[in-house]
Amino acid sequence: MQLWALGRAALPDVLASEGHSYVAPLSIPLSSRPSPPRELTTHEVEEYHGSYAQAAKNAVENAGFDGVKIHAAYAYLINSSFKVAAIKDLTNTGEELKLVASLD
Numbered sequence: 827m828q829l830w831a832l833g834r835a836a837l838p839d840v841l842a843s844e845g846h847s848y849v850a851p852l853s854i855p856l857s858s859r860p861s862p863p864r865e866l867t868t869h870e871v872e873e874y875h876g877s878y879a880q881a882a883k884n885a886v887e888n889a890g891f892d893g894v895k896i897h898a899a900y901a902y903l904i905n906s907s908f909k910v911a912a913i914k915d916l917t918n919t920g921e922e923l924k925l926v927a928s929l930d
Contacts, residue, residue, distance in 0.1 A: 827882075827885040827889070827891040827893070827894045828894070828895045828896075828897050829878055829881050829882065829885075829894060829895070829896050829897065830897035830898075830902055831874065831903040832902055832903065833850040833851070833863070833902050833903030834848075834850035834855065834859070834862075834863045835856065835899070835902055836848060836863075837859075838859060838860065838861065838863075847864055848861075848863045848864065849863050849864045849865075849866050849870070849903075850863040850864075850865065850866065850903060851865070851871055852865055853865040874903060878896060881894075882896075
């Protein structure tokens with residue numbers, strides 16, 4: 827089983843057509859995208875991480891998968907959130923780094 831969320835690598839038009847928001851940990855667009863994504867709040871990043879953890883648990887405990895792979899390519903949401911944590915940690919108290927680095 828593989829889990830992934832595109833984050834800023836997503837196509838905004840496709841998301842909009844399906845009723846979803848174009849979001850990422852920071853509102854920094856890819857050069858191939860027409861506009862920047864909406865920046866997620868710390869709470870929203872925490873919710874995404876909780877969703878990853880719950881999905882992995884469900885896959886193994888309820889659906890019978892042997893394991894779970896988290897696809898964290900460049901610009902995908904989970905990859906970006908770890909990088910954002912390091913950037914924000916330079917100017918904040920470190921709370922974001924602790925929050926983002928945990929996928930309990």
